[in-house]
Amino acid sequence: MTSLYDIIHSTLQTQDVVMKQQDIGVLRVSGLDAKKFLQGQTTCDLNKLSQTNGLYGAICSIKGRIISNFYLVQRNDDVLMLMTKDLVEKTLLHLKKYAVFFKAELINEQDNYAVYTKLSAKSAEVLAPEQATLFTVDQKNDIATLTISHEPLLVQWLISSQDNTAIAEKNQDLAPLAILNARPLINLEQSETILPQWLNMQSTAGISFTKGCYTGQEIVARMQYKGKSKKQLALVTWQGHIDTTKDIVDEQGKSVGQVFSSTQIKDTYYAQIILNVEPNEVEQLLLDNKEIILLPLPYALDSKK
Structure with a gap:
C-alpha cells in the first residue's frame, strides 16, 4: 500500500x-x-x-x-x-x-x-x-x-x-493534500444523511461516549456498541479524470461504497470515500470502470472508545 x-x-x-x-x-x-x-x-x-x-x-x-x-x-x-x-x-x-x-x-x-x-x-x-x-x-x-x-x-x-x-x-495549488488528514466536514447536501461513525469520528476524537446526553446520543451510542454497520471513511487515489458520482464497486461489480469528497493536484486525484465493507474484504476497487488505489488512514480505527 x-x-x-x-x-x-x-x-x-x-x-x-x-x-x-x-x-x-x-x-x-x-x-x-x-x-x-x-x-x-x-x-x-x-x-x-x-x-x-x-x-x-x-x-x-x-x-x-x-x-x-x-x-x-x-x-x-x-x-x-x-x-x-x-x-x-x-x-x-x-x-x-x-x-x-x-x-x-x-x-x-x-x-x-x-x-x-x-x-x-x-x-x-x-x-x-x-x-x-x-x-x-x-x-x-x-x-x-x-x-x-x-x-x-x-x-x-x-x-x-x-x-x-x-x-x-x-x-495554494498543493493545499488539496489536506484531504489526507481524513477528518472531514460535511456540506449542506450531505446534512442529515451520515452517521458520525461513517466518518470515523469515534477514532478522531469527534465523539465522547462518557459526556452524557445530547440530541441523537442514543442512536450514536447504539451504533458504537451494538450496531452492525461496516460503513467507514477510507482514502483512495487515482490518475486522470473519472466520474465520481458513480458507485464504487468491487472486482465482481458489486456496489461497496461512494465518494464522499475528492480533489486533485495536477493529474493525480485524492478522495475520501465511504465504504460499506471492511477494506480487507475486497481485492480491487473500481470507479467508473477504472481501478482506484486504497491508501492507509493516518490513524488507527478504534471500534470502541
Whole structure:
C-alpha cells in the first residue's frame, strides 16, 4: 500500500502551504451559558474546550445523523464553530430552538472571520496520551492557530479577523493534500444523511461516549456498541479524470461504497470515500470502470472508545 509519507514528502518537499478557505464559515456562540448550552447539543465534551485546546464534533438529529460537524475554538469567553459555510445558517436556526433556555447568543460571523489552511511536511511533537483527544490551540494577537492533525502531515487552521493582512498565501495549488488528514466536514447536501461513525469520528476524537446526553446520543451510542454497520471513511487515489458520482464497486461489480469528497493536484486525484465493507474484504476497487488505489488512514480505527 502506498505510504502517505511518500505522497506528502514527494509533493510538498520542503514547501509550506497557506491558503484561505473560501468554503469555511464561523458561527459564534457567546454568553454565560455558551459551553453549557453546546454540551447538550454536540457529540464532543465541552468540558475539554479551553483557550489552548480545541475540539472536533458534530450536532446530530434525533436519528443520529449529522446535521453539521465542525471544529471548536474558544476565543476569550466565546466559542467559535468552524464549519462549511453553507451549513452555518442551518446550524444557527437548529440551535436557536434550544438556545432560548440558556444565556447564550448565536451570531453568524462568516463575514467577519477568515480561516486559512497551513500545511507542512514537518511533523509536530508526539502528543502525550492524555492530550490525544484534544486539538491544540495557540492564540497570538489576532490569530488563533488550531492544529487539526500532526500525522501524516502537520495541518493547521489559522483563524483571524477578515481584515487581517498578516497572513500571506503561498503554494495554494498543493493545499488539496489536506484531504489526507481524513477528518472531514460535511456540506449542506450531505446534512442529515451520515452517521458520525461513517466518518470515523469515534477514532478522531469527534465523539465522547462518557459526556452524557445530547440530541441523537442514543442512536450514536447504539451504533458504537451494538450496531452492525461496516460503513467507514477510507482514502483512495487515482490518475486522470473519472466520474465520481458513480458507485464504487468491487472486482465482481458489486456496489461497496461512494465518494464522499475528492480533489486533485495536477493529474493525480485524492478522495475520501465511504465504504460499506471492511477494506480487507475486497481485492480491487473500481470507479467508473477504472481501478482506484486504497491508501492507509493516518490513524488507527478504534471500534470502541
